[in-house]
Amino acid sequence: MRGFRPTREEALSLLREAGCGEGVIRHCLAVERKALELAERAERNGVRVDRELVGLGALLHDVGxxxxxxxxxxxxxxxILRERGLHExxxxxxxxxxxxxxxxxARQLGLPDRDFLPSSVEEKLVAYADKVMEGEEEVSFGQILRRFEGELGANHPALTRLRKLHEEVARMTGGEVEVQG
Ligand SMILES: [Fe+2]
Known part of the structure; x- marks a missing residue:
């Protein structure tokens, strides 16, 4: 179901109005660029993607x-987004x-007691694009893996989820499925 959506300009204004710094806003723009690039590739590969939703989701993912x-x-x-009626x-x-x-x-981290997993094609593309863009700089999947390992340890289940997300996005976009890093 398509919820209420702001325009791109309104989304950018919302980031500023919420009080995001310029560095965060530049990162969000970089993630938007990367996520839209992936969305286009997925579409060319025959995957149905709501590109407007990908762009807006990427712009607003870090408003918190x-x-x-x-x-x-x-x-x-x-x-912040739900308070504005932007549930989607x-x-x-x-x-x-x-x-x-x-x-x-989530429970161990003190977050609300539920799953926080990207489920739609659009959410997966944005979560992945966010990993690829460190700040505004594009990094390789190997670099992302090493960062996760450094922060969480080599045996953390997050690494398996990251590899799975990478494989899924690679398959969607018709790219290489190379998970060794
Ligand atoms: Fe974030």
């Missing part, structure tokens, strides 16, 4: 960084951390 840069920024972003877009903020956070881990 106006409140905190910690692990709660997804939930906070979701709250709230999911992009809530479900973009790592390659998604399942309920059990």
């Amino acid at each position: 960084r106006s409140v905190t840069h910690g692990v709660r920024h997804g939930v906070e972003g979701g709250r 877009l709230a999911r992009f903020a809530e479900n973009h951390l790592g390659a998604g956070i399942p309920r059990e881990e």
